[in-house]
Amino acid sequence: MACNSSTCKSSGCYEGYEAEEQAKSKTKAAVNGGNSCQNLCVKCKVNEPVCCGIGGENSRFCKDCFKNNLYGKFKQAVTYNAMITPPDKVLVAFSGGPSSRVVLQFVHEMQYKAQKNYDANKDKSLPVFGVGVAFIDESSTHSFASQHIEKAIEDIRLIVSNLAPPSKELFVVPIESIFSSDGIDGKERLKELLDAVSDVTGKEDLLIHLRILLLQKIASENGYTRIVLGSCTSRIACHVISATVKGQGYSLSADIQYVDLRWEIPVVLPLRDCPAQELSTLCSLDGSLKIVELLNGPCSGINGLVSSFVKVLQEENPSRECTIVRTAGKLTPFHFNRVPEIHDSNVPSATRRHQKRYTLKPNGSLSSDSFCPICNSPLKKSNFPSSLRSHGNQKNPDLFASACSSCQFQILPKDPSLMEEFLSLLPQQMITKAKHRDQGAFSLLREQIQEFLLSDGENEI
Amino acid sequence: MEADSKPKKSGARLCCVCNQNRAALKRPKTLEQICRECFYAVFEEEIHQVILENQLFKPGERIAIGASGGKDSTVLAYVLSELNRRHNYGLDLFLLSVDEGITGYRDDSLETVKRNELQYGLPLKIVSYKDLYGWTMDEIVKMIGLKNNCTFCGVFRRQALDRGAALLKVDKVATGHNADDIAETVLLNILRGDIARLSRCTSIITGEDGPIPRCKPFKYTYEKEIVMYAYFKKLDYFSTECIYSPNAYRGFAREFIKDLERMRPRAILDIIKSGEDFRISTTTKMPEQGTCERCGYISSQKWCKACVLLEGLNRGLPKLGIGRNQGLNSDGSISARGPVVFAQTKSTQRINFSVSTL
Numbered sequence: 001m002a003c004n005s006s007t008c009k010s011s012g013c014y015e016g017y018e019a020e021e022q023a024k025s026k027t028k029a030a031v032n033g034g035n036s037c038q039n040l041c042v043k044c045k046v047n048e049p050v051c052c053g054i055g056g057e058n059s060r061f062c063k064d065c066f067k068n069n070l071y072g073k074f075k076q077a078v079t080y081n082a083m084i085t086p087p088d089k090v091l092v093a094f095s096g097g098p099s100s101r102v103v104l105q106f107v108h109e110m111q112y113k114a115q116k117n118y119d120a121n122k123d124k125s126l127p128v129f130g131v132g133v134a135f136i137d138e139s140s141t142h143s144f145a146s147q148h149i150e151k152a153i154e155d156i157r158l159i160v161s162n163l164a165p166p167s168k169e170l171f172v173v174p175i176e177s178i179f180s181s182d183g184i185d186g187k188e189r190l191k192e193l194l195d196a197v198s199d200v201t202g203k204e205d206l207l208i209h210l211r212i213l214l215l216q217k218i219a220s221e222n223g224y225t226r227i228v229l230g231s232c233t234s235r236i237a238c239h240v241i242s243a244t245v246k247g248q249g250y251s252l253s254a255d256i257q258y259v260d261l262r263w264e265i266p267v268v269l270p271l272r273d274c275p276a277q278e279l280s281t282l283c284s285l286d287g288s289l290k291i292v293e294l295l296n297g298p299c300s301g302i303n304g305l306v307s308s309f310v311k312v313l314q315e316e317n318p319s320r321e322c323t324i325v326r327t328a329g330k331l332t333p334f335h336f337n338r339v340p341e342i343h344d345s346n347v348p349s350a351t352r353r354h355q356k357r358y359t360l361k362p363n364g365s366l367s368s369d370s371f372c373p374i375c376n377s378p379l380k381k382s383n384f385p386s387s388l389r390s391h392g393n394q395k396n397p398d399l400f401a402s403a404c405s406s407c408q409f410q411i412l413p414k415d416p417s418l419m420e421e422f423l424s425l426l427p428q429q430m431i432t433k434a435k436h437r438d439q440g441a442f443s444l445l446r447e448q449i450q451e452f453l454l455s456d457g458e459n460e461i
Numbered sequence: 462m463e464a465d466s467k468p469k470k471s472g473a474r475l476c477c478v479c480n481q482n483r484a485a486l487k488r489p490k491t492l493e494q495i496c497r498e499c500f501y502a503v504f505e506e507e508i509h510q511v512i513l514e515n516q517l518f519k520p521g522e523r524i525a526i527g528a529s530g531g532k533d534s535t536v537l538a539y540v541l542s543e544l545n546r547r548h549n550y551g552l553d554l555f556l557l558s559v560d561e562g563i564t565g566y567r568d569d570s571l572e573t574v575k576r577n578e579l580q581y582g583l584p585l586k587i588v589s590y591k592d593l594y595g596w597t598m599d600e601i602v603k604m605i606g607l608k609n610n611c612t613f614c615g616v617f618r619r620q621a622l623d624r625g626a627a628l629l630k631v632d633k634v635a636t637g638h639n640a641d642d643i644a645e646t647v648l649l650n651i652l653r654g655d656i657a658r659l660s661r662c663t664s665i666i667t668g669e670d671g672p673i674p675r676c677k678p679f680k681y682t683y684e685k686e687i688v689m690y691a692y693f694k695k696l697d698y699f700s701t702e703c704i705y706s707p708n709a710y711r712g713f714a715r716e717f718i719k720d721l722e723r724m725r726p727r728a729i730l731d732i733i734k735s736g737e738d739f740r741i742s743t744t745t746k747m748p749e750q751g752t753c754e755r756c757g758y759i760s761s762q763k764w765c766k767a768c769v770l771l772e773g774l775n776r777g778l779p780k781l782g783i784g785r786n787q788g789l790n791s792d793g794s795i796s797a798r799g800p801v802v803f804a805q806t807k808s809t810q811r812i813n814f815s816v817s818t819l
Binding site for chain 2: 313323
């Protein structure tokens, strides 16, 4: 669905396959080429084209048009889904890679324009949204030299300080500080926790869950109202396949939407329609978009297998990733993926108009109030009681018995006697969140029987 | 999880199910080490449970087993006749084969099916493309070459199986699709963006609204276990690939599934589970089912796909019906508007009534 909007339909999805068909490509060449446009940007017809995007011969853009095209996709996602509104303070998750570099740049440009409008406007009616940058330092989970990471952090500081005005706060936070509220040595605890997970893929996924949890923590402690991720089409396509392979077909549609309101601080994905290849092309074209090379060990296990599978598919057909995301986009999203209605008069009316047209249609059967305490994915109701039944008789009536089947398999220990120890290693934030949820469900139950209760106090029960 | 354990030390391990016999194999699905007898028992019992839980058959029904002579259908015929006897399903079982007319492949595999007919005492019915359509696959390939030939074969086989089933007057057709096949189909449907097929490719019974439903008793059975079962039971099956199908695309997904299985055996079941759990809105518009004006077969268009393809063959326009521009004009004449797109199966798969193996 997403790809329909822009270049993809016109250039990639359908015709990619036929490119190999010689007869076809000859006729196409006759239509396209054979005139003076051959060596000019297909958009502005002024400058020389510099690169081929995903559409191969159809998207010979010059540098500026190429960038504008990508920015257009970003801006459209932001506007249609009301991702960033003037009163917001957004936290951009920055890893140093091409995708997050581009999203940071685009958010900056948007903010810069807003600032200029603000300065020019006499009555100063529209405030300018704030931008912060968060870099999660995961070096403690790897084993490479610390100089390297120091150098990387130095580079990141430079990048962020160059993106001013307006100036941006930078948070460099080590992943182990997810344990900071527990008042213990985070590094040790993190190592223990990861060592307790035997499955390679499970370890990787747990780290991803901890990362998003930490981003939530940074955002909420510093008053941010949105978290912007640089997840691009390619990344999402890999997620679609790996979630399918892990048996998470039910919750999959929750993870791949533009907006995810499951969290305390909403998470948004404005690069959902931008393939990785285009983003790295942009970075290599534009000298100012410096990437920070980080030796984040390559994915292993299931995730690694999936990404190499998708990579080969993409080479075979340059619009494959797009098709995968589009297929998954047809799955029904959850209620928390709906863009909240905005009545704020600060929001430009254009955004509100778009919103009316593009918000997901409500669906009666959508509500799912239980979530996996580890990965926060919504649980299918029919799966829920059975998992409770099988674990409910244990001494520890823990909330984690309600983990999704994927987390139960690849993250939680198989031996029930190890469960208690494992749970004690998890960050407090994860546990309180789960408890909170549980109480939420409990009070919902209470509400239903409210009229028959003789006392108002929760404590007596 | 270790991928392959060291060469087994003789007599070192006992079967973890019966604890009596020496373990002879590691179950591909669970990696449990079990003995041969226990393997047969769990293999058959799992299929029995799937049949019961999904109510695949009712007592007194006539069931045709789609038999190609390959491992899946041979094991299916063997196991179904065994379970039918053991658990008194009360089924009348038949073997139903389609003769595509591929020399050096189908003629040999049909010999296997004919032996199975005697070995299992199941009556066999063979329907041939030549009789139904007037063309053998050999003739079709001679005319159109090795591109898109699988489109013809797939469309024709689907209909041939239904016609054969109608001739046998059976209530249902059981096919040998295994868990690996279904997992592969789930992935392929994601890769090619086919949400309609994605929503139904994991159903264990399909075509219930049609005249003859089909079911897949091996939906949760691993291909490796089927091979293992056939190997230990020394079943007589035919294992040559079709000479016309070097189908790299499907093969690639298959390879991926094998890699996944090596890393995590339950991945195959997980993919099927995902396929079952996908939140696909039931209000998504599905094509309206009608009947072909020419042959009366179910079709969402004026003419069924087989008739369109056949018409193309007979009129010497084999590209008719391949690609998205195929179609029928309102006056009933066939037209191929615009450039005929000679894409891969992908574009034909977009059309809802085209090739479907599942």
